[in-house]
Amino acid sequence: KAGVTQTPRYLIKTRGQQVTLSCSPISGHRSVSWYQQTPGQGLQFLFEYFSETQRNKGNFPGRFSGRQFSNSRSEMNVSTLELGDSALYLCASSLGLGSDGYTFGSGTRLTVV
Amino acid sequence: KQEVTQIPAALSVPEGENLVLNCSFTDSAIYNLQWFRQDPGKGLTSLLLIQSSQREQTSGRLNASLDKSSGRSTLYIAASQPGDSATYLCADSHAGGTSYGKLTFGQGTILTVHP
Numbered sequence: 001k002a003g004v005t006q007t008p009r010y011l012i013k014t015r016g017q018q019v020t021l022s023c024s025p026i027s028g029h030r031s032v033s034w035y036q037q038t039p040g041q042g043l044q045f046l047f048e049y050f051s052e053t054q055r056n057k058g059n060f061p062g063r064f065s066g067r068q069f070s071n072s073r074s075e076m077n078v079s080t081l082e083l084g085d086s087a088l089y090l091c092a093s094s095l096g097l098g099s100d101g102y103t104f105g106s107g108t109r110l111t112v113v
Numbered sequence: 114k115q116e117v118t119q120i121p122a123a124l125s126v127p128e129g130e131n132l133v134l135n136c137s138f139t140d141s142a143i144y145n146l147q148w149f150r151q152d153p154g155k156g157l158t159s160l161l162l163i164q165s166s167q168r169e170q171t172s173g174r175l176n177a178s179l180d181k182s183s184g185r186s187t188l189y190i191a192a193s194q195p196g197d198s199a200t201y202l203c204a205d206s207h208a209g210g211t212s213y214g215k216l217t218f219g220q221g222t223i224l225t226v227h228p
Contacts, residue, residue: 006156033214042221043202048214055213090156092216098144098208101162102216106155 002027004093004105012111018079021108023091025072029103031096032074034066037088037107049074050096081112115140117205119219126193126226134188134222136203141181143205147216148177148188151200160201161188193226200224 005024013019025032034046045058049068068074078085088109092102120135138146145164149157161170161177163186169178176189186203200223204216 031214033216043204043216043218045215045217050214056211056215058215088154092157092214094214096214098206098213099164101145101147101159103159104149104157109154
């Protein structure tokens with residue numbers, strides 16, 4: 001079966017711009033979680049969506065937002081980009097039951113210049 | 114606050130050695146614990162998932178154990194190979210509320226297996 005697909009793989013943006021990242025979960029999975037990975041902070045939880053509803057949110061500023069569509073695909077948006085937003089953004093897909101584990105995509109590498 | 118700690122931070126071994134990676138977590142009320150592998154610049158590959166009711170899981174040369182009472186999990190890699198070189202991450206999850214969809218990760222163990 002197809003895995004978790006993240007697009008694009010790489011992005012270069014300028015400070016102040018905004019960016020949208022996409023994640024398509026495994027077919028049948030209704031939960032999508034987003035993470036930011038940086039060398040200094042490791043993997044940090046951004047938010048989770050289940051059946052188009054945000055169920056959980058991490059400690060990130062309001063510039064970070066997301067949404068989920070009826071087909072479970074999710075998008076993450078970062079507005080007013082800062083240099084510190086440069087990171088690998090990963091999404092994870094699951095059934096949303098909590099007991100089934102998570103499958104991650106290959107990530108989107110965002111560089112802010 | 115839930116915290117996950119991994120020891121050691123880095124490990125370099127010759128090919129063929131058996132090795133153990135350690136993971137400790139502060140909140141023993143976990144739902145499950147998952148071990149991942151990450152190659153440089155890539156996403157996470159799930160290795161093993163241990164439910165809170167289980168004591169261990171095995172997949173090929175990998176064996177992971179879970180001891181909730183002591184807040185520890187170990188990943189055992191038998192007969193290591195250069196292809197095992199990667200960063201290994203453990204992460205725990207908890208039930209409901211502010212834990213929906215959230216994994217708490219350790220900082221990882223960077224493993225290098227040299228020929």
